[in-house]
Amino acid sequence: MPDTAVTDFKPLNRVEMAARVARDIPEGWYVNLGIGIPTGIADHVPLEREVIFHSENGVLGMGPAPPKDKIDPWLINAGKQYVTLRQGGSFCHHADSFSMIRGGHLDLCVLGAFQVAENGDIANWATSENDTAPAVGGAMDLAAGAKRLWVLMDHTTKDGTSKLVQRCSYPLTAVGAVKRVYTNLAVLDVTERGFVVLDMAPGLTFETLQSRTDAPLHRAS
């Protein structure tokens, strides 16, 4: 772990990252969680805080994964994993499900991303212009349609390249859509000034965070 060896701070792990996002989701919100790390956020929202989770394939009021002996083969989420339905949950067809997304009815969508730019552009569906079989799924609908788009991702790639950038180099999912970014190093709002740092991993300094970020950072005033 070079990060902890060289400097004196501790990046959040995946579970802590998901829990950090969950802290900021209030009761009453309708929320769609993207495939991958964002799916894990639901595990950190206590059932008594009534947050209603939506899945693109027509499930509203999704509950946690079932125990193996209680799997319902007709009930899957957008990641094609078995899920459950909470009391009060409902089913709808795909056009209605995406009307919830595209019609601005979701309070929040949390997606993973390859890159987020300081102007809120997001790139999360293809890493090059000639990807052999690009697959977009519902990402563009979610990014353009939800009232708020948050991104949950590592701050850098494995080789240390910043995923927070001045301009995305990968194909865009949506323009100017991201409102907030949660990484293993920090929480940042996307504002007219660019990235504003709200929170940092324990022991991390603003200067060290800036050194690992391609785009200029601003302190919350």
Add this chain to the structure above:
Amino acid sequence: MINKIVQSMADAMADIKDGSTVLIGGFGAVGQPNALIEGLIEQGATDLIVAANNAGVGHVGLARLMELGRVRKIICSFPRSSDPVVFETLYRAGKIELEIVPQGTLAERMRAAGAGVPAFFTATGVGTKMGMGKEQREFDGRTYVMEQALAGDVGLVEAWEADRWGNLTFKESGRNFNPVIAMASKLSIVQTQHVRELGEIDPDHVVTPGIFVDRVLHVPYGDPTGF
């Protein structure tokens, strides 16, 4: 007496022509009309344009139809799957045309076709590869791209219950694209787990009214497996 229930797969697949656009329901294996896809393979129509959310898994169903060289073009949102080998092989060899459509735009294009709306504007895809070359308009200060309706010559649908008028219900997340595909297709063919007497389905529970349905085949296969 109206009776949309057909007795054989051959009757269900009758008159599907080469070159047809075929819309296929399902999300993963759930709500996917596998028996009808096998029926289409058997029936023999070729040079097809297929619209479905995914582009087939393994070597069965839609993947098999493609592997047999019967699909000229696939319109889908997510061609990847746990085992997309057939699609990827054909795509790399330039033997199949691919149109990637955001999932919500795909569903809405079908609903629009069913509703007699030839095109609509959406914010999805603005400023991305998906929006390129499409007409743009600004409404109330936001930019939208125009998307055209997607009608099917044939729709393959899986229902939970059906009656002889073609009224349908669906099971849980098996509903997905099926109702909009029934609306959007000139010839809507349904495979159903259960056949009910007329009047037996509570009118309040009908999801797809029979006006959107042409043929119903009873296929009580049980639960979906695998993705």
